[in-house]
Amino acid sequence: MANESAGSMGLTSALLVAMALPAAAQDFDWRAHEGETVTFLANSNPLGQLLIAHKDEFEALTGINLVVDSYQEQQMRQRLMTVMNARSDEVDVFMTLPSREGMQFATAGWYKDLNPYLEGAVAPDYDAGGLAEALVDAATFDGQFIGVPLNIEGPLLYYRTDVFEECGLQPPSALQELPEISAALKECSDLTPFASRGLAAAVPYTFAGFMHNMGGSYMVDGQSAMCSEPVKAAITLYSDLLKEHGPPGVVNYSFQQLTALYRAGRSAMSFESSNEFSGIMEGGERMEDTAIMPLPPGPGGSHPTVIGWALSISAHSRNPDAAWYFLQWASSPQMQAKFALEGIAPPREAVAESAEYNAWLGESPVRQQWHDALAELARTGTSEIGFPIVGNPESRQYIGDAVGSVLLGTATVDQACATADAALNELIARD
Amino acid sequence: MNVNREHRGQMAAMSMPALVFTVAMIAFPIIYTIWMSFQTYSSTGQVIGWGGDNYSRMVADDRFWNGIWVTIYLYVLSLVMQLVLGTGLALLLFRARRLPGIMRSLFISPFMMPPVVAGMMWLVILDPSLGAANWILTSLGLPPSSWLASPAIVVPVLAMIDTWQWTPYVALIVLGGLQSLPPSVYEAAEIDGAPRHKVFWRITLPLLLPTLVTAMVLRSVDLLRFFDLIYITTQGGPSDRSMTLNIYGFRIGFEFFQLGYASALMITLSIMVLGAVIALNRLRAAVEW
Structure with a gap:
């Protein structure tokens, strides 16, 4: 797709800038937005449920109050479209499928471009470059990076x-x-x-x-x-x-x-x-x-x-900086390692290669087959559904x-x- | 006279805020929807045109006519079943005066249940592979059914679920009507030795007509905008066979983001509901005694 080549160039440069800015990472403080509130519109699929289950850890780490609004996938989208069409700031962060609505929402201007955030407050161990390139490209439209990948699935x-x-x-x-x-x-x-x-x-x-x-x-x-x-x-x-x-x-x-x-x-x-x-x-x-x-x-x-869910910031959010902290936390190597042990395939190669994850896979042949099949999807798959x-x-x-x-x-x-x-x-x- | 005029003025002034608020709350969404129905939107919610395109598209749209047909089919089938069964249940409750309170509560319990919960419950019961309904059929040596997945019977199955839920409501209304009938006509019929079925057809039913028409009005409004049960169970499928106008409009608006066309569909549905209510109100006036 046309958006992918242009997008990957934009994103690659953003990631390079992000990785070349150790000073910003050194100044990073997880509690910079303590006391602020972020509203998260979640899909109640296994991935969304896991994010909600670990909500307390995010609040303890950042001091940010995370308000969760959770629905089944279809209802979540309907609520999102209503909120976005009304240009409401009710939702700060939402789950999205770039392969499905990415182009539509990006054209409508509903996503906040995440490139500037990758150049700003980024945790030292976030490793933006470690996110699967194919998923990052799939979440890039006209150079705008619209959502951090949360998983890989198919x-x-x-x-x-x-x-x-x-x-x-x-x-x-x-x-x-x-x-x-x-x-x-x-x-x-x-x-x-x-x-x-x-x-x-x-x-x-x-x-x-x-x-x-x-x-x-x-x-x-x-x-x-x-x-x-x-x-x-x-x-x-x-x-x-x-x-x-x-x-x-x-x-x-x-x-x-x-x-x-x-x-x-x-x-x-x-x-x-x-x-x-x-x-x-x-x-x-x-x-x-x-x-x-x-x-x-x-x-x-x-x-x-092969597709992946992503986490995006609403273009109408009044609190995008605090929302970015939630995105970072949810897509961090540490959290994705935890999610992987719950059966959510990680979009980071480093997590997929970690000893803990591999030990979990080794406990049962079917887990290993599940992982191997997903690895093949990542290698040869297409997101054209x-x-x-x-x-x-x-x-x-x-x-x-x-x-x-x-x-x-x-x-x-x-x-x-x-x-x-x-x-x-x-x-x-x-x- | 002057005092009265002054008093009236005060009353009008004091009720004005509430009146303005109520009119605005009712009128604004309707006017806004009519306005939207003349706009054409892109898939990203941008207005790209203005005019009567949505209405001309509607006339040429097979799915719109399918929606009209499904809406009317479901409406007539459900209403007839609910009126017949509701009247029967009301007569039963009326005669069984000594029925324990718990039994009466059980009779009316389905309509206390939120439609979404009822939909989920029936979805599980009617699941062709794992549901109880097919287990019962096959245990009795009967062939299993596809229930909500069958294009041929999906509307009757939905009407059955709605009837299960709303018949007690109709029964309560009819029971109220039965309790208000004058006992003197029944005493006269008894003295004349009229048989029971004649008493029902010649006395009870004609006297109950205003009550039945009231029940029809109340159920008609709900049935013509039938939504939640279908949304939970079939989402308009299989193959659009349960796609009422309301479900179609909702999907066009909130899934495909064609807000102008969805508004035109909803305006048409509103006109249908309004027409039905006006017709039934005239009928009620005609049968009033």
Whole structure:
């Protein structure tokens, strides 16, 4: 994307300046904003919950009063959009997905550019240069660095080793093997062979990997390419898999249902977020009989989806300096090391290589597989879940609708892609 | 006369702040929404045009007409079920005068529950893989259902949940109406030896009509702006089959940030609600006794 090259240059220079300013770091005082208040709008996903759980440590360290406003992802965004549209200062810091709303919010001017903060009050041990470059680039728009990365995540294939063994099956080595393996699982086991997201708005997160691995691309020459052969093949493969081998009611499935189904031992393969690792392993039942891998490659190679949540300061914040302290604390090597031990994949290589984290990974093969799969995502992945346009969030709905209508049998793949193309080209033209 | 005039003037002056505040609170959001409905916004919330584009887009939008259809379908289905069952429940409660208080409380408990909680509860019960509903069906040897994930039955299932929640409310209103009916007409019917079903159809129901229309008005306003239950359970899916106009407008406005188009949709919905209320109020005036 155009924003990435320009952005990375701007950010790289900012990081260099930040690292070349030891004097500012030496003057740094965690209690410089003691007694001030910062309001944090959080997503109540596992990452947001961890930030909230460690809130007291931040308050004890800085003396800053952290007011938390926590919602589920969709409600959090709706509240944020209301607050931002009203140019309200109610929110100082918020969680954001640069891959989804980054371009839209940056164009609207809702993010505070963090480059000047990286050049100012930075803790000596913050190590801004240690943040994953790919995630930093993904959070950079027109040279503005809009959010510090908090994690790295993507959809992974969780599968039951005991069931595969019982059925004499090997894990898929290619995307096209999934229907055959699912059919074999259906024959020899009572479990749902394959589960993934079916809820229209949530589908692109898991579908994008299928689309890229089949050799597709959402846009070609500035136009929607939903009716290109690779994308149509991906729509057919994904929806047929769920229609023939997915759980009943999969059309309403998002991560909550997938986690509940897999944790309860009712699905043999589940393609879902790496962030759900701790939720799936809750209770320990799946710890011994699960293996994890990235989505297998397809005719177009291997281009798994990889994204990361970030923490941003509102452009309307009246207390951005204190808010920056919260961002630093949450993305510091120390805190990210703590989060890593709770199943949040760290966006810092140094944390991923730490002895403590590696000891935690070594306690169970499935943890190591989870980490290795994420490392591959970081190496080869793409964050293109929706269309690379300002209206990215809206584009996801049309992608999900196309998959959903084929899944429900209300349209053929040609009808579904044509409907999507029409809506998406209109959206591209509008923005 | 002069004193009266002076007194009236004082009253008007004293009530003016409250009056201005109330009118402003009601009028401002409506006027503001109408104004927004004539503006076109970009995906970043910037105004990029002005005029009637949102309304012409609405007429050509299949999802708008789908929203109108789903709203009306859900409204009629829920209202009929709630009126029939609510009247039945009220008659039961009216006759069972010695029903313990705890039983009466249990009957009316669903509508005390916040719709979001009710939605979450039914979402768990109706989960096709892990829910209790399919467990019961399969235990009885019946095929499982996709419930809220089935395009064919999603609206009836939503109407069923809403009926479960709001029938007791209708029953309470009808029970109030039953308790206010004049006993003399029933005594006369008893003397004439009228059978029970005739007493119901010829006396009770006609006399209850004003109460039933009141219940219809109250439920109509809620049902036409049906939101929370759908938002929690299906978000308008599967395949837009439960996408009421209200849910559609909300998603357009707060997820896709097309505030102008969302405003046009909400103005249309408001006109629908207003029209229904005016029609039902006229009906109430016609059946008043």
